[in-house]
Amino acid sequence: MSKAHILRKNYYQSVNTQSIKLNWVHSNILDILIMVIPVKAGAWESLGHQQQH
Structure with missing residues (x-):
């Protein structure tokens, strides 16, 4: 194994x-x-429902 080969393998x-x-x-x-x-979608939906009422 040459040094270049080892370096390539490590790379x-x-x-x-x-x-x-x-x-x-x-x-x-x-x-x-x-x-x-x-x-989050469920939280936004519950917030939206609370605001509508």
């Missing part, structure tokens, strides 16, 4: 771990949004 490994972290963050953000949006 690709670091890129892979970064993309895995990004994917994890994105999936968690989606999970959070899926949980939060219905709650």
Whole structure:
């Protein structure tokens, strides 16, 4: 293995771990949004109903 080969391998490994972290963050953000949006929508609806009465 040449030095360039090792460097390239390390580079690709670091890129892979970064993309895995990004994917994890994105999936968690989606999970959070899926949980939060219905709650907020429900809160806005209840606020709207309170104001109408």
